[in-house]
Amino acid sequence: MDDSLCPKFESAFELLGKKWTGLIIKVLLTGPKRFKDISDVIPAMSDRMLSERCKELELSGVVIRHVYPETPVRIEYELTEKGKDLFKVMEEVGKWAEKWGSTCP
Amino acid sequence: MDDSLCPKFESAFELLGKKWTGLIIKVLLTGPKRFKDISDVIPAMSDRMLSERCKELELSGVVIRHVYPETPVRIEYELTEKGKDLFKVMEEVGKWAEKWGSTCP
């Protein structure tokens, strides 16, 4: 049988298999958020990382960055359709996490 | 509303949010595999990484390491119930990857 991995699957995990990415997406599934809002929910993550991940996620088409030219300027990050489509993935991760609590067997 | 992240969810992503982990689990979902078999399916990953990840996955109760004292000794890695339970997650990642091909919006 063909056990070789699908390249699409591999590239999905280039995204999800990076530190913080999953958590950022999870947070954005609750609606568009400002930089500060995301960083408040994930305090262990540094601003530098959040900034870097947001750029990567924008590049890969998972989030859009909205600039509202108010005073002071407001910037929001929102999931695209592609991003919102990760809902099911996150839901299953949530169920698994709930069931197994993680760490101990 | 409470947007704070569940610690269980966070710790799930300490596992999945690491390079190679997702791919190794995906491979093991097709059945128990030897070290060499896994490394053949994921050629971009080094032996050092596979060795390190296998230990981590064993520690977190996702895989069991079977030693068959034949000559030469045969070692197989198999998913535990906890590991097999990630099937749904992987299935959803697969669907998403299939739909969005990854990278371009």
Next chain:
DNA sequence: TAAATAACTTACCTTTAGTTAGTATTGTCA
């Protein structure tokens, strides 16, 4: 006897992530 295979380990170096501090812009407080 030489070379090969499985399952790792070690040493070394590069890339990624973490920490701390700083910047530009605007707003608020005394």
Next chain:
DNA sequence: TGACAATACTAACTAAAGGTAAGTTATTTA
């Protein structure tokens, strides 16, 4: 007015993770 605070970053530096290549042990095959 002047000091301080908030937002959304960036820069500089250190620490940790990952990559590369070679070595190890035991056994088997040519």
